[in-house]
Amino acid sequence: MASRKEPSAPETDPVGRFEDAMTELEAIVEALERGDLRLEESLQRFERGVALARQCRGSLDAAELKVRNLLQADPEAGDDKS
Numbered sequence: 001m002a003s004r005k006e007p008s009a010p011e012t013d014p015v016g017r018f019e020d021a022m023t024e025l026e027a028i029v030e031a032l033e034r035g036d037l038r039l040e041e042s043l044q045r046f047e048r049g050v051a052l053a054r055q056c057r058g059s060l061d062a063a064e065l066k067v068r069n070l071l072q073a074d075p076e077a078g079d080d081k082s
Contacts, residue, residue, distance in 0.1 A: 018059040
């Protein structure tokens with residue numbers, strides 16, 4: 001029986017991908033802060049951390065653009081007036 005992917009699987013869920021990336025990035029930062037890694041491993045983790053930070057920044061930029069587009073489509077949605 002073939003396995004079926006859930007619609008909320010991280011591969012298809014931008015929020016899930018962002019949260020997974022942040023969790024991994026936090027773990028990398030903690031490992032680097034401990035200072036008990038060899039230089040080569042520290043460099044590898046740092047490189048992975050930079051890639052994750054860029055991924056997260058891209059996700060946040062995309063979310064911000066989506067919000068701006070939604071607000072432009074409905075100008076009253078952004079008003080604070082009641």
